[in-house]
Amino acid sequence: MALENTLIQDKLTETFNNDVFNFQQERDIFSLEASADKITPLILFLKNDPELKFHFLTDLCGIHYPDNESERQFAVVYHLHNWYENKRIKIKVFLNGEKPEIKSVSNIFLSSNWMERETFDFYGINFIGHPQLKRILNMDEMVSHPMRKEFPMEDSGRTDKDDRFFGRTTTNC
Numbered sequence: 001m002a003l004e005n006t007l008i009q010d011k012l013t014e015t016f017n018n019d020v021f022n023f024q025q026e027r028d029i030f031s032l033e034a035s036a037d038k039i040t041p042l043i044l045f046l047k048n049d050p051e052l053k054f055h056f057l058t059d060l061c062g063i064h065y066p067d068n069e070s071e072r073q074f075a076v077v078y079h080l081h082n083w084y085e086n087k088r089i090k091i092k093v094f095l096n097g098e099k100p101e102i103k104s105v106s107n108i109f110l111s112s113n114w115m116e117r118e119t120f121d122f123y124g125i126n127f128i129g130h131p132q133l134k135r136i137l138n139m140d141e142m143v144s145h146p147m148r149k150e151f152p153m154e155d156s157g158r159t160d161k162d163d164r165f166f167g168r169t170t171t172n173c
Helices: 005-019 036-048 112-123
Strands: 020-026 029-034 056-064 074-082 087-095 101-103 126-128
Touching: 005 020, 005 029, 005 036, 029 036, 036 074, 036 087, 036 101, 056 112, 087 101, 112 126
Parallel strands: 029 087, 101 126
Antiparallel strands: 020 029, 056 074, 074 087
16 A cells, blocks of 8 residues: 555644644655654654654755745755655754754754754754764854855856856847
8 A cells, every 4th residue: 555645644633733734745745844843753753653654864954045034034854755655755844043943853863963964064053962063064163154045146246247248138139
């Protein structure tokens, strides 16, 4: 019997009520949002439930939404995979922009250790309980987090980025 989206949604809603929501199919991945304070029991449930068996953390990453309200300016996205049924699931958790933090899942999936460090390094998201949360790719002396969208994409005064130099014009010919 194939693992159906309705079974996943029903089990999660029954267990976590309103802390899991916005269920939808996005291409070949079943997606949902969850409350940040429920991430540990949610990940444990998805991993340990005998029918769901999401035993593999494929990816964990951060996103910065600077135009969102303060409570939803950062997100952590978890991609889990059930190898038995070849079923994938994506969980998105929004975090406060002033103090982005969430509990670490490195005690559940050891592979998340470096993924959480990378997300901390590039976005400044604090993973509470992480065994060694420090920069992994950037220099320790760096004070900013380079993937945050806090600066303009380009310097408006640069002349080397003028479309005319690349055969593109702003007027129709």
